[in-house]
Amino acid sequence: MFYQPENGHGLPHNPFNAIVTPRPIGWISTRGALGDNLAPYSFFNAVAYEPPQVMFASTSAKPDRDDTKDSMAQIRETGCFAVNIVEFAARDAMNKSSGAWPAGQDEFALAGINKAECDTIDCPRVADAPATLECKMTQIVQLPGATNFVVFGTVTGVHLRDDCLTDGLFDVTKFRPLARLGYRDYTSVTDTFSLTRPDE
Structure with a gap:
Protein backbone atom coordinates (compact mmCIF):
# COMPACT_ATOMS: atom_id res chain seq x y z
CA MET A 1 0.00 0.00 0.00
CA PHE A 2 0.94 3.65 -0.26
CA TYR A 3 -0.45 6.58 1.66
CA GLN A 4 0.25 10.26 2.15
CA PRO A 5 0.12 11.13 5.87
CA GLU A 6 -1.91 14.28 5.25
CA ASN A 7 -4.68 12.12 3.74
CA GLY A 8 -4.68 9.43 6.43
CA HIS A 9 -3.59 5.79 6.31
CA GLY A 10 -6.89 3.93 6.60
CA LEU A 11 -5.44 1.41 9.06
CA PRO A 12 -6.72 0.69 12.59
CA HIS A 13 -3.65 2.43 14.07
CA ASN A 14 -1.00 4.81 12.75
CA PRO A 15 1.91 2.65 11.43
CA PHE A 16 4.55 5.41 11.64
CA ASN A 17 5.94 4.38 15.04
CA ALA A 18 6.02 0.75 13.94
CA ILE A 19 8.06 1.63 10.83
CA VAL A 20 10.80 3.62 12.58
CA THR A 21 11.96 0.94 15.03
CA PRO A 22 13.55 0.04 17.30
CA ARG A 23 13.98 3.41 18.99
CA PRO A 24 16.11 3.85 22.11
CA ILE A 25 14.29 5.24 25.11
CA GLY A 26 15.58 8.32 26.89
CA TRP A 27 14.25 8.26 30.44
CA ILE A 28 14.43 12.00 31.01
CA SER A 29 14.78 13.38 34.51
CA THR A 30 14.38 17.07 35.34
CA ARG A 31 14.00 19.39 38.31
CA GLY A 32 11.95 22.57 38.46
CA ALA A 33 10.00 24.85 40.75
CA LEU A 34 7.31 22.18 41.11
CA GLY A 35 9.78 19.42 41.98
CA ASP A 36 11.43 16.45 40.31
CA ASN A 37 10.09 14.71 37.21
CA LEU A 38 10.89 11.52 35.29
CA ALA A 39 9.37 10.46 31.96
CA ALA A 46 22.77 10.69 20.27
CA VAL A 47 23.60 13.28 17.61
CA ALA A 48 27.31 14.17 17.91
CA TYR A 49 30.61 12.87 19.34
CA GLU A 50 32.68 16.03 20.01
CA PRO A 51 31.39 17.40 22.19
CA PRO A 52 28.95 14.57 22.96
CA GLN A 53 25.38 15.71 22.31
CA VAL A 54 21.92 14.18 22.47
CA MET A 55 18.37 15.12 21.54
CA PHE A 56 14.84 14.13 22.39
CA ALA A 57 11.47 15.29 21.16
CA SER A 58 8.26 15.97 23.06
CA THR A 78 16.41 25.30 34.34
CA GLY A 79 18.38 24.61 31.14
CA CYS A 80 19.41 21.08 32.11
CA ALA A 89 14.46 -5.00 34.56
CA ALA A 90 13.07 -1.45 34.90
CA ARG A 91 10.36 -1.83 32.25
CA ASP A 92 7.42 -1.66 34.67
CA ALA A 93 8.78 1.36 36.53
CA MET A 94 9.46 3.11 33.22
CA ASN A 95 5.92 2.40 32.07
CA ALA A 111 7.14 4.25 40.56
CA GLY A 112 9.46 3.34 43.44
CA ILE A 113 12.64 4.40 41.64
CA ASN A 114 15.84 5.09 43.58
CA LYS A 115 16.96 8.68 43.06
CA ALA A 116 20.47 10.16 43.15
CA GLU A 117 21.87 13.63 42.46
CA CYS A 118 23.77 14.51 39.32
CA ASP A 119 27.34 15.82 39.64
CA LEU A 133 24.04 11.30 30.69
CA GLU A 134 24.01 14.65 32.48
CA CYS A 135 23.11 17.34 29.94
CA LYS A 136 23.06 21.10 29.59
CA MET A 137 20.44 22.27 27.14
CA THR A 138 21.84 24.07 24.09
CA GLN A 139 18.65 24.78 22.18
CA ILE A 140 14.97 23.97 21.89
CA VAL A 141 13.56 23.87 18.39
CA GLN A 142 9.86 23.99 17.60
CA LEU A 143 8.91 21.69 14.73
CA PRO A 144 5.76 21.97 12.60
CA GLY A 145 2.83 21.12 14.84
CA ALA A 146 1.65 23.00 17.90
CA THR A 147 3.23 20.70 20.52
CA ASN A 148 6.29 19.33 18.68
CA PHE A 149 9.53 20.44 20.35
CA VAL A 150 13.07 19.03 20.12
CA VAL A 151 15.62 19.77 22.83
CA PHE A 152 19.36 19.41 22.22
CA GLY A 153 21.85 19.05 25.03
CA THR A 154 25.60 18.76 25.52
CA VAL A 155 26.68 15.92 27.79
CA THR A 156 28.59 17.28 30.79
CA GLY A 157 28.84 14.11 32.86
CA VAL A 158 28.45 10.35 32.36
CA HIS A 159 27.57 7.71 34.95
CA LEU A 160 28.23 4.04 34.09
CA ARG A 161 27.10 1.25 36.40
CA ASP A 162 30.15 -0.83 37.23
CA ASP A 163 28.52 -4.19 36.48
CA CYS A 164 27.80 -3.02 32.92
CA LEU A 165 31.49 -2.84 32.03
CA THR A 166 33.30 -5.84 30.53
CA ASP A 167 37.02 -5.51 29.83
CA GLY A 168 36.65 -1.74 29.64
CA LEU A 169 33.67 -1.83 27.25
CA PHE A 170 30.11 -0.75 28.06
CA ASP A 171 28.34 -4.09 27.58
CA VAL A 172 24.64 -3.84 26.68
CA THR A 173 24.16 -7.60 27.06
CA LYS A 174 24.65 -7.14 30.79
CA PHE A 175 21.42 -5.17 31.20
CA ARG A 176 19.32 -5.62 28.02
CA PRO A 177 18.48 -2.02 27.02
CA LEU A 178 14.80 -1.46 26.34
CA ALA A 179 13.69 -0.08 22.97
CA ARG A 180 10.35 1.15 21.67
CA LEU A 181 8.52 -0.42 18.78
CA GLY A 182 5.11 0.60 17.44
CA TYR A 183 1.74 0.51 19.13
CA ARG A 184 2.18 -0.91 22.68
CA ASP A 185 5.20 -2.99 21.75
CA TYR A 186 8.75 -2.94 23.12
CA THR A 187 11.87 -5.05 22.66
CA SER A 188 15.19 -5.50 24.45
CA VAL A 189 18.69 -6.18 23.18
CA THR A 190 19.67 -9.78 23.85
CA ASP A 191 22.02 -10.55 20.95
CA THR A 192 24.82 -8.50 19.43
CA PHE A 193 27.31 -9.01 16.60
CA SER A 194 30.23 -7.05 15.18
CA LEU A 195 31.07 -5.94 11.63
CA THR A 196 34.36 -4.46 10.47
CA ARG A 197 33.92 -1.39 8.25
CA PRO A 198 35.50 -1.68 4.81
CA ASP A 199 37.81 1.30 5.43
CA GLU A 200 39.23 -0.08 8.67
Whole structure:
Protein backbone atom coordinates (compact mmCIF):
# COMPACT_ATOMS: atom_id res chain seq x y z
CA MET A 1 0.00 0.00 0.00
CA PHE A 2 0.94 3.65 -0.26
CA TYR A 3 -0.45 6.58 1.66
CA GLN A 4 0.25 10.26 2.15
CA PRO A 5 0.12 11.13 5.87
CA GLU A 6 -1.91 14.28 5.25
CA ASN A 7 -4.68 12.12 3.74
CA GLY A 8 -4.68 9.43 6.43
CA HIS A 9 -3.59 5.79 6.31
CA GLY A 10 -6.89 3.93 6.60
CA LEU A 11 -5.44 1.41 9.06
CA PRO A 12 -6.72 0.69 12.59
CA HIS A 13 -3.65 2.43 14.07
CA ASN A 14 -1.00 4.81 12.75
CA PRO A 15 1.91 2.65 11.43
CA PHE A 16 4.55 5.41 11.64
CA ASN A 17 5.94 4.38 15.04
CA ALA A 18 6.02 0.75 13.94
CA ILE A 19 8.06 1.63 10.83
CA VAL A 20 10.80 3.62 12.58
CA THR A 21 11.96 0.94 15.03
CA PRO A 22 13.55 0.04 17.30
CA ARG A 23 13.98 3.41 18.99
CA PRO A 24 16.11 3.85 22.11
CA ILE A 25 14.29 5.24 25.11
CA GLY A 26 15.58 8.32 26.89
CA TRP A 27 14.25 8.26 30.44
CA ILE A 28 14.43 12.00 31.01
CA SER A 29 14.78 13.38 34.51
CA THR A 30 14.38 17.07 35.34
CA ARG A 31 14.00 19.39 38.31
CA GLY A 32 11.95 22.57 38.46
CA ALA A 33 10.00 24.85 40.75
CA LEU A 34 7.31 22.18 41.11
CA GLY A 35 9.78 19.42 41.98
CA ASP A 36 11.43 16.45 40.31
CA ASN A 37 10.09 14.71 37.21
CA LEU A 38 10.89 11.52 35.29
CA ALA A 39 9.37 10.46 31.96
CA PRO A 40 10.35 8.22 29.01
CA TYR A 41 10.73 9.52 25.45
CA SER A 42 11.31 7.26 22.44
CA PHE A 43 12.07 10.09 20.02
CA PHE A 44 15.59 10.16 21.49
CA ASN A 45 19.13 9.65 20.20
CA ALA A 46 22.77 10.69 20.27
CA VAL A 47 23.60 13.28 17.61
CA ALA A 48 27.31 14.17 17.91
CA TYR A 49 30.61 12.87 19.34
CA GLU A 50 32.68 16.03 20.01
CA PRO A 51 31.39 17.40 22.19
CA PRO A 52 28.95 14.57 22.96
CA GLN A 53 25.38 15.71 22.31
CA VAL A 54 21.92 14.18 22.47
CA MET A 55 18.37 15.12 21.54
CA PHE A 56 14.84 14.13 22.39
CA ALA A 57 11.47 15.29 21.16
CA SER A 58 8.26 15.97 23.06
CA THR A 59 5.20 15.72 20.84
CA SER A 60 2.15 16.29 23.02
CA ALA A 61 0.91 18.58 25.77
CA LYS A 62 -0.76 18.41 29.18
CA PRO A 63 -3.47 20.86 30.25
CA ASP A 64 -1.41 21.96 33.26
CA ARG A 65 1.69 22.70 31.11
CA ASP A 66 0.15 24.79 28.30
CA ASP A 67 1.87 23.81 25.03
CA THR A 68 4.08 20.94 26.24
CA LYS A 69 4.77 18.32 28.92
CA ASP A 70 6.51 18.43 32.30
CA SER A 71 9.99 17.52 31.03
CA MET A 72 10.14 20.24 28.39
CA ALA A 73 8.58 22.82 30.70
CA GLN A 74 11.23 22.18 33.36
CA ILE A 75 14.10 22.21 30.87
CA ARG A 76 12.90 25.62 29.69
CA GLU A 77 13.01 26.69 33.32
CA THR A 78 16.41 25.30 34.34
CA GLY A 79 18.38 24.61 31.14
CA CYS A 80 19.41 21.08 32.11
CA PHE A 81 18.25 17.47 32.12
CA ALA A 82 19.54 13.92 32.54
CA VAL A 83 19.06 10.99 30.18
CA ASN A 84 18.79 7.68 32.00
CA ILE A 85 19.15 4.46 30.00
CA VAL A 86 16.30 2.00 30.59
CA GLU A 87 17.13 -1.64 31.23
CA PHE A 88 14.70 -4.54 30.79
CA ALA A 89 14.46 -5.00 34.56
CA ALA A 90 13.07 -1.45 34.90
CA ARG A 91 10.36 -1.83 32.25
CA ASP A 92 7.42 -1.66 34.67
CA ALA A 93 8.78 1.36 36.53
CA MET A 94 9.46 3.11 33.22
CA ASN A 95 5.92 2.40 32.07
CA LYS A 96 4.49 3.71 35.35
CA SER A 97 6.42 6.95 34.92
CA SER A 98 4.97 7.45 31.42
CA GLY A 99 1.52 8.47 32.69
CA ALA A 100 0.17 11.99 32.24
CA TRP A 101 0.50 12.67 35.96
CA PRO A 102 -0.23 16.14 37.37
CA ALA A 103 2.58 18.70 37.22
CA GLY A 104 4.55 18.41 40.44
CA GLN A 105 4.07 14.65 40.79
CA ASP A 106 7.43 13.00 41.52
CA GLU A 107 7.52 9.90 39.30
CA PHE A 108 10.57 8.60 41.16
CA ALA A 109 8.39 8.21 44.26
CA LEU A 110 5.32 7.13 42.29
CA ALA A 111 7.14 4.25 40.56
CA GLY A 112 9.46 3.34 43.44
CA ILE A 113 12.64 4.40 41.64
CA ASN A 114 15.84 5.09 43.58
CA LYS A 115 16.96 8.68 43.06
CA ALA A 116 20.47 10.16 43.15
CA GLU A 117 21.87 13.63 42.46
CA CYS A 118 23.77 14.51 39.32
CA ASP A 119 27.34 15.82 39.64
CA THR A 120 27.53 18.58 37.00
CA ILE A 121 23.92 19.84 36.97
CA ASP A 122 21.18 20.45 39.53
CA CYS A 123 19.05 17.50 38.50
CA PRO A 124 18.01 14.08 39.82
CA ARG A 125 18.97 10.86 38.09
CA VAL A 126 17.91 7.21 38.26
CA ALA A 127 20.40 5.85 40.79
CA ASP A 128 20.37 2.29 39.45
CA ALA A 129 20.32 3.05 35.70
CA PRO A 130 22.96 1.26 33.61
CA ALA A 131 24.07 4.70 32.41
CA THR A 132 23.06 8.32 32.82
CA LEU A 133 24.04 11.30 30.69
CA GLU A 134 24.01 14.65 32.48
CA CYS A 135 23.11 17.34 29.94
CA LYS A 136 23.06 21.10 29.59
CA MET A 137 20.44 22.27 27.14
CA THR A 138 21.84 24.07 24.09
CA GLN A 139 18.65 24.78 22.18
CA ILE A 140 14.97 23.97 21.89
CA VAL A 141 13.56 23.87 18.39
CA GLN A 142 9.86 23.99 17.60
CA LEU A 143 8.91 21.69 14.73
CA PRO A 144 5.76 21.97 12.60
CA GLY A 145 2.83 21.12 14.84
CA ALA A 146 1.65 23.00 17.90
CA THR A 147 3.23 20.70 20.52
CA ASN A 148 6.29 19.33 18.68
CA PHE A 149 9.53 20.44 20.35
CA VAL A 150 13.07 19.03 20.12
CA VAL A 151 15.62 19.77 22.83
CA PHE A 152 19.36 19.41 22.22
CA GLY A 153 21.85 19.05 25.03
CA THR A 154 25.60 18.76 25.52
CA VAL A 155 26.68 15.92 27.79
CA THR A 156 28.59 17.28 30.79
CA GLY A 157 28.84 14.11 32.86
CA VAL A 158 28.45 10.35 32.36
CA HIS A 159 27.57 7.71 34.95
CA LEU A 160 28.23 4.04 34.09
CA ARG A 161 27.10 1.25 36.40
CA ASP A 162 30.15 -0.83 37.23
CA ASP A 163 28.52 -4.19 36.48
CA CYS A 164 27.80 -3.02 32.92
CA LEU A 165 31.49 -2.84 32.03
CA THR A 166 33.30 -5.84 30.53
CA ASP A 167 37.02 -5.51 29.83
CA GLY A 168 36.65 -1.74 29.64
CA LEU A 169 33.67 -1.83 27.25
CA PHE A 170 30.11 -0.75 28.06
CA ASP A 171 28.34 -4.09 27.58
CA VAL A 172 24.64 -3.84 26.68
CA THR A 173 24.16 -7.60 27.06
CA LYS A 174 24.65 -7.14 30.79
CA PHE A 175 21.42 -5.17 31.20
CA ARG A 176 19.32 -5.62 28.02
CA PRO A 177 18.48 -2.02 27.02
CA LEU A 178 14.80 -1.46 26.34
CA ALA A 179 13.69 -0.08 22.97
CA ARG A 180 10.35 1.15 21.67
CA LEU A 181 8.52 -0.42 18.78
CA GLY A 182 5.11 0.60 17.44
CA TYR A 183 1.74 0.51 19.13
CA ARG A 184 2.18 -0.91 22.68
CA ASP A 185 5.20 -2.99 21.75
CA TYR A 186 8.75 -2.94 23.12
CA THR A 187 11.87 -5.05 22.66
CA SER A 188 15.19 -5.50 24.45
CA VAL A 189 18.69 -6.18 23.18
CA THR A 190 19.67 -9.78 23.85
CA ASP A 191 22.02 -10.55 20.95
CA THR A 192 24.82 -8.50 19.43
CA PHE A 193 27.31 -9.01 16.60
CA SER A 194 30.23 -7.05 15.18
CA LEU A 195 31.07 -5.94 11.63
CA THR A 196 34.36 -4.46 10.47
CA ARG A 197 33.92 -1.39 8.25
CA PRO A 198 35.50 -1.68 4.81
CA ASP A 199 37.81 1.30 5.43
CA GLU A 200 39.23 -0.08 8.67
